[in-house]
Amino acid sequence: MLTISRNIAIDENELTFKFIRASGPGGQNVNKVASAVQLRFDVAHSPSLPGPVKNRLIKLAGRRISEEGVLVIEAKRFREQGKNRQDAIDRLVALVARALVVPRARKKTAPTKASKRRTVDEKVYRGRVKQRRGRVRGEE
Structure with missing residues (x-):
């Protein structure tokens, strides 16, 4: 269970991990080891998140979310698969935590x-x- 707040936690069974080869420097190691991680989380069909949080999360995710409502987070900062996996999880938790914050409504004011x-x-x-x-x- 990934605990986001007191009343919201995401079951790890809802997360799908795919390990891919990372781009960038690393010599032959890049061609052999799948150290980059693609984390997939189905926001649209997740029972862990309330409706308003889902909507804010979809808006915050931007181009990282597919048309089906699946959030894809790619982590390839580290050369170790375990660290990249944890990095992807941490980024997901941070994104969901940002979606929990209800934006304040703007008060209309007249000049x-x-x-x-x-x-x-x-x-x-x-x-x-x-x-x-x-x-x-x-004068002319």
């Missing part, structure tokens, strides 16, 4: 009379400045 007046005064001033940029009429 004050004074701010409206300042806006109009500034527009009038700018208009006059532009008017004065016209052709200069000299």
Whole structure:
């Protein structure tokens, strides 16, 4: 069980790990050892997450989530498979923890009379400045 908060935990049976060869430096080791990890978590069908958290998680995941609602996290920072596996799990936990935070609703506010007046005064001033940029009429 991955504990995210007091009331949310993800069962490890919901996670699928696929070990792949990592790109980048590492010599022959890169061609032989599958040290990179692809963690897959089906967000859309997970019984562990409440609906609003799922929606926020899908929005936060962005392009890491498929059309079917499967979150894919790739970890290839380390040269060891175990460390990459733990890194992927840690990133999933951090992402779900961010999705738990309910965003505050924006309070609609109206501009004050004074701010409206300042806006109009500034527009009038700018208009006059532009008017004065016209052709200069000299005495002929």
